[in-house]
Amino acid sequence: MNRYAWIALALLGLLAPFVVYPVFMMKLLCFGLFAAAFNLLLGYTGLLSFGHAAFFGGAAYVTGHLVKNVGLTPEVGVLAGTVFAGLLGWAVGSLAIRRQGIYFAMVTLALAQIVYFVALKLPFTGGEDGLQGIPRGLLFGFIDLNRVAMVGGNPLPLSLYYFIFALFCLGFWVIHRAIHSPFGQVLKAIRENEARAISLGYKVERFKLMAFVLSSALAGLAGSMKCLVFQLASLTDVNWHTSGEVVLMTLLGGVGTVLGPPAGAFTVVTLQSKLTMVGPWITVIIGGIFVVCVLLFRRGFIGELGRLLRRPL
Amino acid sequence: MGMSVQTVLSQVMLGLNNGVFYAILSLGLAVIFGLLNIVNFVHGALYMLGAYVALLGFTMLGPLLGKPDFHLNYWAALIVAPLVVGALGVLIEKTMLRRLRKFDHLYGLLLTFGLALIIQGVFTNYFNVSGDAYDGKPESLSGVVDLGFMLFPKYRVWVIGSSLAVCFGTWFVIERTKLGSYLRAGTENPELVKAFGINVPLMITLTYGFGVGLAAFAGVLAAPIYSVSPVMGSEMIITVFAVVVIGGMGSIMGSILTGLLLGMVEGFTKVVYAPASSTVIFLIMVVVLLVKPAGLFGKEA
Numbered sequence: 001m002n003r004y005a006w007i008a009l010a011l012l013g014l015l016a017p018f019v020v021y022p023v024f025m026m027k028l029l030c031f032g033l034f035a036a037a038f039n040l041l042l043g044y045t046g047l048l049s050f051g052h053a054a055f056f057g058g059a060a061y062v063t064g065h066l067v068k069n070v071g072l073t074p075e076v077g078v079l080a081g082t083v084f085a086g087l088l089g090w091a092v093g094s095l096a097i098r099r100q101g102i103y104f105a106m107v108t109l110a111l112a113q114i115v116y117f118v119a120l121k122l123p124f125t126g127g128e129d130g131l132q133g134i135p136r137g138l139l140f141g142f143i144d145l146n147r148v149a150m151v152g153g154n155p156l157p158l159s160l161y162y163f164i165f166a167l168f169c170l171g172f173w174v175i176h177r178a179i180h181s182p183f184g185q186v187l188k189a190i191r192e193n194e195a196r197a198i199s200l201g202y203k204v205e206r207f208k209l210m211a212f213v214l215s216s217a218l219a220g221l222a223g224s225m226k227c228l229v230f231q232l233a234s235l236t237d238v239n240w241h242t243s244g245e246v247v248l249m250t251l252l253g254g255v256g257t258v259l260g261p262p263a264g265a266f267t268v269v270t271l272q273s274k275l276t277m278v279g280p281w282i283t284v285i286i287g288g289i290f291v292v293c294v295l296l297f298r299r300g301f302i303g304e305l306g307r308l309l310r311r312p313l
Numbered sequence: 314m315g316m317s318v319q320t321v322l323s324q325v326m327l328g329l330n331n332g333v334f335y336a337i338l339s340l341g342l343a344v345i346f347g348l349l350n351i352v353n354f355v356h357g358a359l360y361m362l363g364a365y366v367a368l369l370g371f372t373m374l375g376p377l378l379g380k381p382d383f384h385l386n387y388w389a390a391l392i393v394a395p396l397v398v399g400a401l402g403v404l405i406e407k408t409m410l411r412r413l414r415k416f417d418h419l420y421g422l423l424l425t426f427g428l429a430l431i432i433q434g435v436f437t438n439y440f441n442v443s444g445d446a447y448d449g450k451p452e453s454l455s456g457v458v459d460l461g462f463m464l465f466p467k468y469r470v471w472v473i474g475s476s477l478a479v480c481f482g483t484w485f486v487i488e489r490t491k492l493g494s495y496l497r498a499g500t501e502n503p504e505l506v507k508a509f510g511i512n513v514p515l516m517i518t519l520t521y522g523f524g525v526g527l528a529a530f531a532g533v534l535a536a537p538i539y540s541v542s543p544v545m546g547s548e549m550i551i552t553v554f555a556v557v558v559i560g561g562m563g564s565i566m567g568s569i570l571t572g573l574l575l576g577m578v579e580g581f582t583k584v585v586y587a588p589a590s591s592t593v594i595f596l597i598m599v600v601v602l603l604v605k606p607a608g609l610f611g612k613e614a
Contacts, residue, residue: 048419095599098606102352102418103558107602110555114595121588240551244426251423283434290427294420295412 010169017161018151023229024273026161029168030226031269032262035249036175037218042247043256044179045211046191050105051092051112052219052246055085057237058115059220060227064131065124067228074137074145078167078224085220086213088115093212097205109240116238130234134227139163145228164225171218176258178214187211219246241283248286251293254300259313263302321584323463328580329573330469330538333476336572337531338553339560340480343568344487345524347500348517349410351421357550358432359398359525363532364447364541365436366394371449387449390533398529399522406521411514429547436543444540472534479530480569487565496520555598560610567610 016025034056041047059081067077096107119125126132136145145163148155178184186207189197198204227233236242245268253264268286275282297304306313338356345353370385370393385393405428413420454471457464487493498506499513507513532546539545553572560571575594582593589596601608 048422095602098602099558102346102422105419105422106352106554106558107598109551110558110595110598113551113555114592117592117595240547244430247423247426280434280437283437284431287427287430287432287434290430291409291424294424294427295409298416298420 013165013169017156017158022157022161024269026164026229027226028266028269029164030222030229031246031249031265033168033171033225034219034222035246035253035261035265036172036258037215037222038246039250039255039257039261040175040178040187040218041211041215042250043261044184044191045187045208046194047097047208047212048105048247049096049108049212049215050240050243050247051108051110051115052216053238053240053242054092054112054115055089055216055219056223056226056242056246057119057233057235057239058088059085059223060233060237061119061125061131063224064134064227064233067137068131068134069124073141074139074163074228077137078221078228081224081227082217082221085223086217089213089216089220090209093209093216097208097212109243112238112240112243116235116240119235119238125233128235130232130236131227132232134231134233136160136228136231160229164229167221167225171221172262174214175218179258183207183210245286248290248293250300251298252289252300254303254306254313255298257300257302257306257313260300260302264300319462321581323465324580324584325577326460326463326465326580327469328577328583329473330576331579332573332576333473333480334531334535334549334572335553335556335576336480336569337476337527338549339556339562339568339572340483340565341524341527342553342557343562343565344483344527345521346562348496348520349406349414349421350418351410351413351425352418352554353521353524354422354425354550355405355428355432356425356525356528357546357548357553358429359402359546360528360532360535360549361436361541361543361546362401362432363394363398363529364536364545365440365532366390366397366529367449367533367536368445368447368541370394371447384449387451387454387533387537390449390536391530394529394533395526398532399526402525403518403522405525406518410521411518429550433543433547440543442542442544444542444545447536447541450537468537472538476531476534479527483527484565484569552594555594559594559598559601559608561608563608564610571609 034052038049038052041049062084063077063081066072066080067074072080092108092111095111096104099107120127124131139145139159143159145160146157147159149158150156186197186202189200189202190204190207194204223237226237249264249268250261251264252267253262254260271285272282275285278285293300299307302313338360342353342356345351367385367387367390370390372384374385375381375383409424410421413424450468454468456467458467458470487496495506495511495516499511499516503513535545556572556575557568559575560567562568575597578597579590579593582590
């Protein structure tokens with residue numbers, strides 16, 4: 001990816017709300033970041049977490065609670081949600097990295113289920129109804145995130161959009177930096193050959209944990225963003241279905257590619273919104289895509305594209 | 314303490330009742346994992362499918378065949394459901410899982426996760442998520458038995474007895490017979506076993522079919538107790554995964570015993586502190602990971 005490609009993508013993001021329905025575009029950004037954060041773990045460290053919804057949804061609850069019931073400003077709420085997800089990730093990660101491979105996936109799934117039960121039972125989460133009507137509030141105390149700008153007769157929530165877009169860029173930049181740093185190289189070494197990384201003197205456990213915390217914190221950032229956009233934090237966000245969906249997004253776009261997970265997320269979210277008329281059949285379709293992906297193109301479409309162009313995307 | 318020995322014992326018995334389901338399902342997972350090296354995520358969905366074969370066989374098969382009076386009775390369902398689901402398993406293994414053998418084991422997990430979504434999704438479309446009652450429980454299993462310390466439903470005694478028989482039967486076949494020795498050898502070194510002229514791919518297919526057949530058997534047993542619903546499998550499978558993490562999938566007997574034990578612990582928790590009963594197995598998993606990371610009977614994967 002050269003500099004011009006990045007600039008083009010950034011321009012696309014800046015202009016998108018004038019072309020695409022902004023709330024939909026913001027949903028894409030939230031799930032795009034979620035998948036990119038997840039990919040840091042699966043794609044670059046080789047760890048399959050089946051419990052990432054716990055961080056995504058957990059952060060959404062924390063942000064929602066702090067903004068709605070405590071009255072904090074949105075940026076503090078988002079920060080708190082992200083930090084919470086990071087801490088939760090530290091707890092879950094420390095336990096999960098004690099087991100390898102397939103067990104790792106099962107441990108994360110089971111631990112995420114505890115978070116689900118807790119979210120169901122805690123008094124402030126609203127149980128089955130979730131936290132509804134979360135105010136977007138004043139960013140830094142003076143920018144009203146509810147304000148809409150009239151563009152060509154259409155009310156567009158531009159303040160909120162650019163706040164979300166900025167957070168997405170920040171998160172994506174952190175991931176990009178992490179991957180291309182010496183730290184990222186060690187993660188890839190662990191993915192390729194854990195035993196050799198150990199014999200080279202790297203404290204593999206510590207690197208895995210750091211990757212896990214970073215990934216869960218960023219998944220939390222995505223969850224906090226989602227909570228402000230939809231003004232809602234619900235059990236769906238912490239459900240195992242959501243954990244599965246982020247795996248699918250990443251797989252579909254391309255595991256271990258930079259652009260793949262957001263592209264996969266965009267595809268899945270678009271499908272979900274275009275196919276609302278099929279109702280519950282969407283689960284069957286999602287499952288079908290999963291099966292086809294695993295059987296036929298394990299590189300994902302960005303991965304396949306990168307192979308055609310002979311460069312990593 | 315207002316906790317009588319009787320309450321504790323009766324909850325432990327009810328817990329044992331859940332425990333046998335954990336045991337059968339984690340046993341199936343262990344058998345499949347041993348030979349195929351995959352975690353069978355679709356196990357829960359196939360357990361649900363087993364329950365639906367019993368339910369639909371009882372209510373809809375007759376009208377479908379044009380004989381409204383015909384019901385697939387409970388005993389027949391106990392045989393038919395594992396066969397139907399086992400056949401589906403054979404199909405899944407032959408057409409899909411087989412292609413993934415040379416890739417990372419995580420792909421097997423992802424594939425079966427996708428299949429679980431498909432099966433659960435289809436049933437969610439046609440059936441009530443809150444569940445349907447199965448009315449085919451045979452007359453001979455209704456009523457209660459006096460166990461001395463409590464009156465226990467006869468049906469549950471049957472569930473516990475038959476499950477234990479199936480579990481220990483499976484253990485016996487795998488650990489004590491010639492066929493089982495082929496299986497265990499195949500787990501250790503499939504290439505060498507192939508060289509001895511044993512049809513390993515066929516053995517793998519049949520093992521998978523048998524493993525998911527066990528899940529369907531458990532589903533039929535569960536039908537009269539729990540309401541039959543499209544989500545019964547996904548709720549079950551996550552708990553069973555925790556059971557498997559606690560016990561480790563390396564040992565057949567280990568997975569049976571862990572399942573039984575955890576069911577009883579869960580039942581006991583209902584007496585002591587009911588709100589924790591849904592999470593106690595997960596909390597035990599946390600403790601086991603801290604104290605004995607490889608699991609109680611574990612070999613690392």
